[in-house]
Amino acid sequence: MARTEKNGAKAFIWTIDAPSTSVRHRAARYDISNSNAVTSALTWDIYDQMKNRTSLPIIPKGINTVEDTLTAIQHGVKVLWNSNHGGRQLDHSPSPLEIAYEIHRNAPEVFTKVDVLADSGVRYGSDVLKLLALGVKAVGMGRPFMYANCYGEEGVRRLMQIMKTEILTDAQQSGVTDVQKVPVGLLNLRKLEESVFIMDGKY
Numbered sequence: 311m312a313r314t315e316k317n318g319a320k321a322f323i324w325t326i327d328a329p330s331t332s333v334r335h336r337a338a339r340y341d342i343s344n345s346n347a348v349t350s351a352l353t354w355d356i357y358d359q360m361k362n363r364t365s366l367p368i369i370p371k372g373i374n375t376v377e378d379t380l381t382a383i384q385h386g387v388k389v390l391w392n393s394n395h396g397g398r399q400l401d402h403s404p405s406p407l408e409i410a411y412e413i414h415r416n417a418p419e420v421f422t423k424v425d426v427l428a429d430s431g432v433r434y435g436s437d438v439l440k441l442l443a444l445g446v447k448a449v450g451m452g453r454p455f456m457y458a459n460c461y462g463e464e465g466v467r468r469l470m471q472i473m474k475t476e477i478l479t480d481a482q483q484s485g486v487t488d489v490q491k492v493p494v495g496l497l498n499l500r501k502l503e504e505s506v507f508i509m510d511g512k513y
């Protein structure tokens with residue numbers, strides 16, 4: 311960690327949603343192994359130990375529930391990352407939209423206390439706007455950039471341009487004048503209400 315810090319890193323990303331090998335039927339069909347074959351016991355004790363070794367933020371990536379979000383904040387996490395690893399680890403794991411709504415529904419203050427990032431399945435400008443509306447600060451994309459990179463730097467630049475245009479165009483079409491302030495009223499939350507966990511003060 312000291313070496314990484316010395317080399318100018320701005321933060322550590324701590325992947326917490328791949329603690330062991332996962333079930334991947336398509337990979338098995340083509341006899342391709344899964345690189346996440348090591349089982350690791352990920353605990354908040356490990357986070358606390360790591361925290362004492364660096365002044366950089368450690369961002370847990372793969373926070374999937376409001377309960378884990380609140381526990382992370384209790385441990386001093388300042389930035390956290392909602393993700394289901396691009397749906398690669400566990401079938402039926404919640405989408406970032408569902409996770410962000412679960413937090414918004416049960417503990418909306420989270421979005422003002424810490425920075426929440428999100429990825430997995432983001433493909434269009436409208437996907438980005440929905441996450442911003444719920445309070446997410448920044449959105450990531452995995453495979454779209456991997457595929458764009460088949461065309462090298464030019465492909466990656468083109469994808470960024472397409473996304474920027476889509477975000478701005480969709481914002482304009484929905485009457486949003488500032489993408490830093492996308493109102494939650496933009497979303498019809500009724501469907502999400504059916505699919506997320508309601509804590510009812512049980513944390």
Ligand SMILES: Cc1cc2nc3c(=O)[nH]c(=O)nc-3n(C[C@H](O)[C@H](O)[C@H](O)COP(=O)(O)O)c2cc1C
Pocket residue numbers: 325371393394395396397429430431432450451452453454456
């Ligand atoms: C081929 C591949 C390898 C990945 N390896 C890792 C990894 O080693 N660690 C990690 O945290 N996430 C890994 N991810 C997940 C991405 O960081 C990211 O969360 C995910 O791709 C986002 O979903 P999306 O691809 O639908 O945009 C990987 C994703 C892909 C497609």
